[in-house]
Amino acid sequence: xxxxxxxxxxxxxxxxxxxxxxxxxxxxxxxxxxxxxxxxxxxxxxxxxxxxxxxxxxxxxxxxxxxxxxxxxxxxxxxxxxxxxxxxxxxxxxxxxxxxxxxxxxxxxxxxxxxxxxxxxxxxxxxxxxxxxxxxxxxxxxxxxxxxxxxxxxxxxxxxxxxxxxxxxxxxxxxxxxxxxxxxxxxxxxxxxxxxxxxxxxxxxxxxxxxxxxxxxxxxxxxxxxxxxxxxxxxxxxxxxxxxxxxxxxxxxxxxxxxxxxxxxxxxxxxxxxxxxxxxxxxxxxxxxxxxxxxxxxxxxxxxxxxxxxxxxxxxxxxxxxxxxxxxxxxxxxxxxxxxxxxxxx
Amino acid sequence: xxxxxxxxxxxxxxxxxxxxxxxxxxxxxxxxxxxxxxxxxxxxxxxxxxxxxxxxxxxxxxxxxxxxxxxxxxxxxxxxxxxxxxxxxxxxxxxxxxxxxxxxxxxxxxxxxxxxxxxxxxxxxxxxxxxxxxxxxxxxxxxxxxxxxxxxxxxxxxxxxxxxxxxxxxxxxxxxxxxxxxxxxxxxxxxxxxxxxxxxxxxxxxxxxxxxxxxxxxxxxxxxxxxxxxxxxxxxxxxxxxxxxxxxxxxxxxxxxxxxxxxxxxxxxxxxxxxxxxxxxxxxxxxxxxxxxxxxxxxxxxxxxxxxxxxxxxxxxxxxxxxxxxxxxxxxx
Numbered sequence: 001x002x003x004x005x006x007x008x009x010x011x012x013x014x015x016x017x018x019x020x021x022x023x024x025x026x027x028x029x030x031x032x033x034x035x036x037x038x039x040x041x042x043x044x045x046x047x048x049x050x051x052x053x054x055x056x057x058x059x060x061x062x063x064x065x066x067x068x069x070x071x072x073x074x075x076x077x078x079x080x081x082x083x084x085x086x087x088x089x090x091x092x093x094x095x096x097x098x099x100x101x102x103x104x105x106x107x108x109x110x111x112x113x114x115x116x117x118x119x120x121x122x123x124x125x126x127x128x129x130x131x132x133x134x135x136x137x138x139x140x141x142x143x144x145x146x147x148x149x150x151x152x153x154x155x156x157x158x159x160x161x162x163x164x165x166x167x168x169x170x171x172x173x174x175x176x177x178x179x180x181x182x183x184x185x186x187x188x189x190x191x192x193x194x195x196x197x198x199x200x201x202x203x204x205x206x207x208x209x210x211x212x213x214x215x216x217x218x219x220x221x222x223x224x225x226x227x228x229x230x231x232x233x234x235x236x237x238x239x240x241x242x243x244x245x246x247x248x249x250x251x252x253x254x255x256x257x258x259x260x261x262x263x264x265x266x267x268x269x270x271x272x273x274x275x276x277x278x279x280x281x282x283x284x285x286x287x288x289x290x291x292x293x294x295x296x297x298x299x300x301x302x303x304x305x306x307x308x309x310x311x312x313x314x315x316x317x318x319x320x321x322x323x324x325x326x327x328x329x330x331x332x333x334x335x336x337x338x339x340x341x342x343x344x345x346x
Numbered sequence: 347x348x349x350x351x352x353x354x355x356x357x358x359x360x361x362x363x364x365x366x367x368x369x370x371x372x373x374x375x376x377x378x379x380x381x382x383x384x385x386x387x388x389x390x391x392x393x394x395x396x397x398x399x400x401x402x403x404x405x406x407x408x409x410x411x412x413x414x415x416x417x418x419x420x421x422x423x424x425x426x427x428x429x430x431x432x433x434x435x436x437x438x439x440x441x442x443x444x445x446x447x448x449x450x451x452x453x454x455x456x457x458x459x460x461x462x463x464x465x466x467x468x469x470x471x472x473x474x475x476x477x478x479x480x481x482x483x484x485x486x487x488x489x490x491x492x493x494x495x496x497x498x499x500x501x502x503x504x505x506x507x508x509x510x511x512x513x514x515x516x517x518x519x520x521x522x523x524x525x526x527x528x529x530x531x532x533x534x535x536x537x538x539x540x541x542x543x544x545x546x547x548x549x550x551x552x553x554x555x556x557x558x559x560x561x562x563x564x565x566x567x568x569x570x571x572x573x574x575x576x577x578x579x580x581x582x583x584x585x586x587x588x589x590x591x592x593x594x595x596x597x598x599x600x601x602x603x604x605x606x607x608x609x610x611x612x613x614x615x616x617x618x619x620x621x622x623x624x625x626x627x628x629x630x631x632x633x634x635x636x637x638x639x640x641x642x643x644x645x646x647x648x649x650x651x652x653x654x655x656x657x658x659x660x661x662x663x664x665x666x667x668x669x670x671x672x673x674x675x676x677x678x679x
Contacts, residue, residue, distance in 0.1 A: 046532040047502040164394060190529070193393035193559045194603040198613055220532045223562065223605035227613050250609050264537045265607040266566040271586070274544070274566070276487075276537035283492060 006076060007034035008214050009100075009182050014071035014085075016050070016057045019064075025284040027053040027066070029238035035182065035214040040205070042225035042246070043218045044261075045235035046281045051218050052105065054235070055184045058084060058216075059102045060092045075099050075181055097128040098178035105186040105218075108167035111159040117170050118155035121145075124174050144173040147210070148203050165196035169203060176207050183208055186218040201228055222265050226250055234258050237282050237292040243319040254320040256297045291323065299324060348420040350382035350553060351405065351521055356414035358400050373397040373404070374577045375414070382520065385547045387554040389564035389585065391600070392574035398557045399443070401574070402523045405555060406440055436466050439519040443526040445506035449498035455506070456494050458513050459483075466517065482512035487538045507531050511539055518550055525557040540567045561604050565589045570658070573597050576633035579652065583659030593661040596634045632663075640665060 016028040027050040035041055045051045056062050058073050073084040077099055087095060096102070104110070112120055121141040125132060132140070145154055148169040159167055168188060175183055188204060189197040205228060208215045217229055225232050226246060233243040234257065242255040253259045260277045278296055282288055288295050294304040303323050312325040356376045362368040374397075380386060390398045403409040404416050407423040416423045418434050426434050442448055449458060459479045462468070469475035480490040486508040498506060507530050514522055524543065528536040544567055546552040558564050564571055565585055572582040573594065581594040592598045605613050631646035632638070638645065645664055652660040653667065 047505070194561065194600055194605075195393065198603040198605070221605065223607040226607045226609050227605040247609050250607065262607070266537075266562045267606060267608060268565075268590075268611075271566055272544075274537040274541040276541065283489075 008037040008039075008076050009035040010072075010074045010076075011035075011058070012072045012074075014054065014057060014073065015069040016053050016062055016066060017069050018066045020285075023285050026069075027238050027284060028057060031071075031235075031238075031240050033233060033240065033243060035216070037181070037212050037214055038209060039231065040208070040215045040217060040229045042229035042232040043216055043235060044220055044222060044225060044232060046220065048281060048284070049235045050238040051235050052186055055102060055186055055216065055218055058100060058182075058184065059096060060084060060087070061102075077181055094128060097124065097175075097180060099180055100182040100184065101175040101178070101180040103171050103175045103183070103185040103188055106191065107171035107188070108159075108164060108191070111167060111170065113159055116156055116158055117145075117162070121155075121170075121174055121177065124177055129178055140177055141173075144177050145170070147176065147207050148173045163196075165192055165200055168192060168200050172200070172204055172207065176211060176213075179211050180213055182214045182216065183211075184216045184218065187220075188217070189224070190219065190221070197224075222250075222261065234261065237284060237287060239292070239321060240319065241293065241321045245317070248316070248318060254314075254318060254325065255293075255322050256299050256324070257293050260296075260298065291321075347381070347383070349379040349417070350419060351378070351380040352417040352420075353378040353401075353405070354415050354417070356401075356404060356411045356416060358397070358404060358409060359412045371577050372400040373574075376401065376579055378572070380521070380553045382551070382553070385551045385553045386570065387543065387547055387556055387568045389568035389571040390555055390557045390574065391559065391561055391564055391571055393559060393600075395576070396574040397577040398559075398574050399525055400577075402440070402525050402555060402557050405521075405523055406438060407434065436517055437520040438523070439514040439517055439521070440523045441507075441510050441514050441525065441527045443529065445510060445530055446498075448510055449506060451498055454495055454497055455501065455509055458509060459516060462513060462517050468516065478516055479512075482515045483509070485515055485542055486512045488512070508539065511542070515542070515546070519552055522546065522552055522554045523557065524554055526559070527556075528563055529558070529560060536563060543567055561589060561600060562606070573600070578633060578649070579660075579662060580634065581659075581661045581663075582652075583656070583661075587656065587659050593655060593659070593666060594634075594663050595638045595640050595665075597661075599637075 012032045014028055014031045015026065018025045018027055031054060043051050043054070057068050062068055068085060071085055074081050075084060082095065082099070084092065084095060084100065118141055121144065122137050125137040125140060142152065142155060145152070150166060150169050150173065154162065154166065154170065162170065185204060189200050192200060201224065219225065229246050231243060231245050232249045233240050234255065235241070236257050242253065242258045244254065249258065250262060253262050263275050264277060282292055290306050291304040291309045294300045297304065301323060309321050309323045310326045312320050312322065314320070353376055356373065357371065358373040360370045360372055362370050390401055392398045400409065404411055410424050418426065418438065421430060423434065449455065456479065459482065460475065463475045463478060469478055479494065483490045483493060488505060488508050493501060493505060493509060507527065511527055528539050531539060540563060543554055543556070547554060556564060556568055568585045570583060571585045571588050573580050573588070573596070575596050581588060581592065581597045588597065589601060592601050603613055630648055632650055635641045635645040642664060650662045650664045652662045654660050655666060
């Protein structure tokens with residue numbers, strides 16, 4: 001599996017709006033990105049920036065008052081390409097788990113307490129792959145448990161008999177039951193201890209590599225992103241403000257928001273230095289004019305208050321949404337946003 | 347001088363099983379003292395099931411120790427009555443782990459802030475109460491007009507947790523038990539909350555028990571750290587020493603597993619001996635022995651005592667047996 005192939009997921013101009021009593025809220029505002037097979041993309045941002053909404057939109061699980069307004073999300077499978085956002089309900093239902101799977105936040109607490117783990121896995125298979133025989137289903141479920149390094153007897157155990165880490169492994173096992181092309185994991189380890197977190201992440205990474213699936217890892221733990229992902233997308237008020245290879249993101253962040261985010265991180269060498277972002281994330285109901293980040297930006301210019309920033313694709317395959325980089329000569333004019341293989345393989 | 351808080355050989359066992367015949371020791375023989383004149387932030391670190399939350403609940407008086415005693419201003423917390431109890435209730439505050447569980451879904455979030463102000467008669471007027479609430483909310487990075495008047499389900503977990511921190515701030519306590527206060531808060535705002543914890547210590551002289559599994563934030567906010575494993579203190583000391591040069595194999599494993607936000611510092615150079623969820627029976631020995639890469643035969647025989655490596659650093663591991671055996675006293679740890 002090489003990463004030069006055409007992307008396994010191509011998202012273009014995705015927009016999701018919630019029609020709330022207080023007004024219209026655009027939670028995902030024109031997001032575009034590509035994802036290569038085997039690639040791990042980190043998706044970070046403050047709560048309410050739209051990262052979970054983006055995941056739900058890709059799963060077509062946005063419920064009223066939310067609505068997907070526009071966009072496409074094309075997944076390449078062995079049977080050709082399909083636009084998840086254009087599928088009818090029944091095809092989308094089948095695509096979930098077999099084409100794209102979602103491990104939601106707190107998934108481990110969503111396991112049914114009165115059903116054995118194995119039964120819950122069989123239910124998932126029954127719903128999404130009814131053509132399989134009973135024996136095949138059982139074999140798949142057991143293989144999935146084995147691939148997340150759980151002992152065989154977990155199949156016959158109840159969720160309360162498992163530790164948090166083991167439950168999270170069960171959720172990963174369910175996520176990979178039907179070998180999806182894209183796995184979305186929303187804060188898969190946020191409730192776990194560091195040692196367990198590391199073990200679970202190593203497992204998730206390994207099964208994702210074995211499947212050759214792309215992984216979207218949603219979270220706000222930049223440390224985890226630095227350790228696990230190839231590329232990081234930073235989301236702010238419904239938009240991607242920067243997408244960069246992980247190395248570049250941490251050593252040379254482009255967007256002032258990313259810069260502030262990186263600076264706010266606790267490291268070994270800056271003990272007791274608390275640099276938090278000034279201000280509060282904007283209310284999506286009343287977005288600032290021009291660049292949505294300008295009220296909190298340390299490098300704000302006059303133009304930022306007036307005009308929305310340009311989408312800049314740099315020569316080294318980075319993306320940034322900022323006026324600072326609009327006229328830079330280092331910046332290639334609208335190169336396509338693709339990942340360079342060298343950058344991705346760390 | 348009487349310490350603000352003192353734990354003397356505190357143990358807590360839970361009875362499990364149908365007839366309570368199974369004894370599960372959550373915490374075993376913990377000593378700790380906090381001096382009011384020297385407000386400190388002590389991090390209590392460990393994995394789930396290590397007893398760190400039990401320790402917090404004991405300090406809050408929500409649990410009674412099975413053995414030993416928890417003293418507040420020299421009096422056992424379980425015997426506090428009347429004015430002493432009122433004082434304890436105001437001076438010792440808590441912020442809990444789960445921002446979803448602390449709210450009553452039928453009340454607006456204002457309720458959580460109003461109740462303590464009314465109960466302890468902190469404000470003379472409605473206007474003053476309102477101002478106190480707004481100040482506290484701003485101190486944790488929230489816009490009062492965006493959260494007041496709303497119901498818990500309309501707010502994110504991060505917002506709710508910050509309201510819980512604001513509630514504690516309103517009461518200007520002497521001791522705050524903060525059980526994972528930032529684990530569900532955005533990275534960009536963690537710094538703000540940690541900074542406000544530190545300001546509580548520096549400006550208001552509030553001591554804080556910072557219970558966490560996140561050693562990065564512990565390192566940044568705490569003065570000292572106490573690492574628990576399976577209910578026992580395995581290492582304690584000045585935070586800079588413990589995090590920079592951990593001595594106990596468990597602390598070493600923990601620190602090695604921290605995902606530092608630094609691509610040049612990959613996690614996990616140390617192999618993991620055992621998976622989670624497997625806690626072999628160790629009988630009378632060191633609880634960590636089954637997972638320990640340096641376990642020796644006598645580790646399985648009896649529990650190692652705390653060895654003092656430096657005035658501000660103790661470790662419970664036979665690797666350091668040659669070091670002078672420390673008293674169980676880790677008061678200034």
